[in-house]
Amino acid sequence: MSRDSASQKETLFKVLRYIKKYWFYLGMSVFMAAISVALTLYVPILIGNAIDLIIDKGSVDFAGILAILYRMAAAIVFTAIAQWIMNVCNNKMTFGIVKDMRDEAFMKIEVLPLKYIDSRSYGEVVSRIIADVDQLADGLLMGFTQLFTGVITILGTLTIMLTIDVGITAVVVLLTPVSFLVANLIAKKTYRMFKLQSETRGEQTALIDEMVGSQRVVQAFGHEEKALEQFDEINGRLQEASLKAIFFSSIANPATRFVNSLVYTGVGIMGAILAIAGGISVGQLVCLLTYANQYTKPFNEISGVVTELQNALACAGRILELIEEEPQIPEADDAAELLDVKGNVSLSQVYFSYVPEQKLIQNFNLHVKPGQRVAIVGPTGCGKTTVINLLMRFYDVDGGKILVEGKDIRDVTRKSLRTSYGMVLQDTWLKAGTIRENIIMGKPQATEEEIIAAAKEAHAHSFIKRLPGGYDTVITEAGGNLSQGQKQLLCIARVMLCQPDMLILDEATSSIDTRTELKIQNAFAKLMEGRTSFIVAHRLSTIKGADIILVMKDGNIIEQGSHETLLAAEGFYAKLYNSQFAL
Incomplete structure (x- = not known):
């Protein structure tokens, strides 16, 4: 295991410890995600059934289709409610974790030995508590919102597709590892780039804090040009790191979409052959194509989540470094109050x-x-x-x-x-x-x-x-x-x-x-x-x-x-x- 992977995994486990406190919101979020996905997956079945009721010209079962439309409307309404509750839980959980981490970081600053503060720029410390925690919040919110629904959607679609046709489902499953392999290769690269971006952003914040706080001295000694040169140099490195991070994170989605298109094509070809041979109905073919699309869609979303989580974990690593810094030598358990001081x-x-x-x-x-x-x-x-x-x-x-x-x-x-x-x-x-x-x-x-x-x-x-x-x-x-x-x-x-x-x-x-x-x-x-x-x-x-x-x-x-x-x-x-x- 590479050093970056080990560090990433260690940071992830530390972040998960903060989630334990919000187990109720986590449970509710997963439960609502399951309901939302179940209802979403139920709609293609209704659509397939409705298509099968359109037998021929003049032989359309309008009463049956109307009943299906009522059920579809109810499913959509309940899906919306479930997604709203899920988002509320995710927000509560994410910003609760962010609050806890900021509280811990600020409390740690109050008990850190003075040599820690003396040996670091104030702007760099501020960047960890403000910018890095904000980046972590964005990553967690996206992760909680899309990860749960994505995983449940994948499992749900596979289960339903198996009940329709095992052969077509096997094609889908066999092509899935390709998508994971592509996403994994890109994720490793993006983590390093996002980590470098976060560190450079902290360096930039430190310089801005220093220059703004000492503006009179900077101007008095004509240091403006030198300060601009320093800023341009750091800003250039931040631009380069950001471009690389965004580039590698942005190719994850089109790469997985390409693999997913192969899956959709495979399902379409095999399904069409089966439908012509009478193995499945046209409604079932439409249903399978819809599920193939719903099965592959979470991979696109998860690939985006994974790249965002790379950034979030890189930022989490920096804030956790501060939280885990050795505090000043703790007071003895029997430390006494200094009373009646005369001045000896x-x-x-x-x-x-x-x-x-x-x-x-x-x-x-x-x-x-x-x-x-x-x-x-x-x-x-x-x-x-x-x-x-x-x-x-x-x-x-x-x-x-x-x-x-x-x-x-x-x-x-x-x-x-x-x-x-x-x-x-x-x-x-x-x-x-x-x-x-x-x-x-x-x-x-x-x-x-x-x-x-x-x-x-x-x-x-x-x-x-x-x-x-x-x-x-x-x-x-x-x-x-x-x-x-x-x-x-x-x-x-x-x-x-x-x-x-x-x-x-x-x-x-x-x-x-x-x-x-x-x-x-x-x-x-x-x-x-x-x-x-x-x-x-x-x-x-x-x-x-x-x-x-x-x-x-x-x-x-x-x-x-x-x-x-x-x-x-x-x-x-x-x-x-x-x-x-x-x-």
């Missing part, structure tokens, strides 16, 4: 690197007492933000341990750990919604008075009141209709509202004007009173009042002490500090 934090012999081959933090040791302000400084890439990621347990240490109030952070719940910290980053993040919704993110039950007080502390109240809707002003995704400084003030207000036990400030005032920054620094100083605080700063003038300054280089603490002590030592920190004031 210890890092003991900590080792960590993002890539095993590139060592970063090695044998990192630090003990912070309650209420101390710890500043972390050093050149770009030295590991400052990495320490923050470890404290928040966005990443787990490779060696050593981090303790809060004497408890290893791997033995407490992530939620209680992260709730203990208030965090303001250089990269601001706001969700689409109102100003109020963004401020109360960490404290949804906050009162109006608390919200306004926090905004005033963050010096955001004045600009919020100037907005058209005040605190009810709707902002776009990532706060696109606010300035960078205003976005940062809202993020600060969010922390001010929560009044956390400990603080992490990673370049928290980098986008704020100097005058406002001084006011914010005073507000932070008030907030930090009695709270353990970790401050990452490039402007060293802002961290003079820190109790401990950690000077990092290549993942290690090379100096630590107060501002005055480190200046007096005339070491690396003194050089960094003086370089910011050099003429």
Whole structure:
């Protein structure tokens, strides 16, 4: 078995597990399909009987034909009702499966380790949850709708044809494998092409997401032509993959139609010979030709379903890859809630690197007492933000341990750990919604008075009141209709509202004007009173009042002490500090 076939079969079994939940709709769909097919197959028998009642000119049994017409009308009406119920069941089942898969995929994103998100483009992940699941829905809907009726039609027509004439039925059965062989050869090729199409579409979505999200930077650096070249290259590959996928999928139907025409021709020739010899009546010949056509028609439909399912399974494989990704290290069953946090934090012999081959933090040791302000400084890439990621347990240490109030952070719940910290980053993040919704993110039950007080502390109240809707002003995704400084003030207000036990400030005032920054620094100083605080700063003038300054280089603490002590030592920190004031 080829690798593609094995992967395809494995994906199919995984998708079938999602169907188990909807066994009632599946059963009803199959039952209604059987009724629909049975009634559809009953109509040719009635037509044949009606033809046999037309004996000769002037010898037509009009009463018998009328009775047959009534039965045909009833069969058609009940067929329509059965097909409607079947389609309702198929829709319920398909979009229920799609909903479940999207729910699982989004829930998985919430528990994936941060390294998964960091190592992939956002657009590619979005493409799996949106575009790929939509393609899967289209394939499943077509599959459920046509596959059941097609299979039942094939079995039903064969059964009835056997009761009319065994020889003609044998011709039909002998020619059937040719149709399957042709469809199978084409299906293998189309699966590879649809898989490549799906992957390339994800790559294209990722580029569009990246370019749209960074349009200002793209235009500022004149990157438009390069971006267009990248898009054209990916779009060209998508066009090629799509054309090949559509080409191979489109030849399935005419190829099977050719085989089916051979079947119809064989039935017509043999049936005509038998009718002339008196073996069957003219009505039975018409009946056999109708059944031969109905027998071959599902093969055309199924070949179309098979090619559509190739696309659906290729897309299902991508979304299942995301769903089956290893989640972040699960919390221990006896993980405790981190309560009564005073601010005792210890890092003991900590080792960590993002890539095993590139060592970063090695044998990192630090003990912070309650209420101390710890500043972390050093050149770009030295590991400052990495320490923050470890404290928040966005990443787990490779060696050593981090303790809060004497408890290893791997033995407490992530939620209680992260709730203990208030965090303001250089990269601001706001969700689409109102100003109020963004401020109360960490404290949804906050009162109006608390919200306004926090905004005033963050010096955001004045600009919020100037907005058209005040605190009810709707902002776009990532706060696109606010300035960078205003976005940062809202993020600060969010922390001010929560009044956390400990603080992490990673370049928290980098986008704020100097005058406002001084006011914010005073507000932070008030907030930090009695709270353990970790401050990452490039402007060293802002961290003079820190109790401990950690000077990092290549993942290690090379100096630590107060501002005055480190200046007096005339070491690396003194050089960094003086370089910011050099003429």
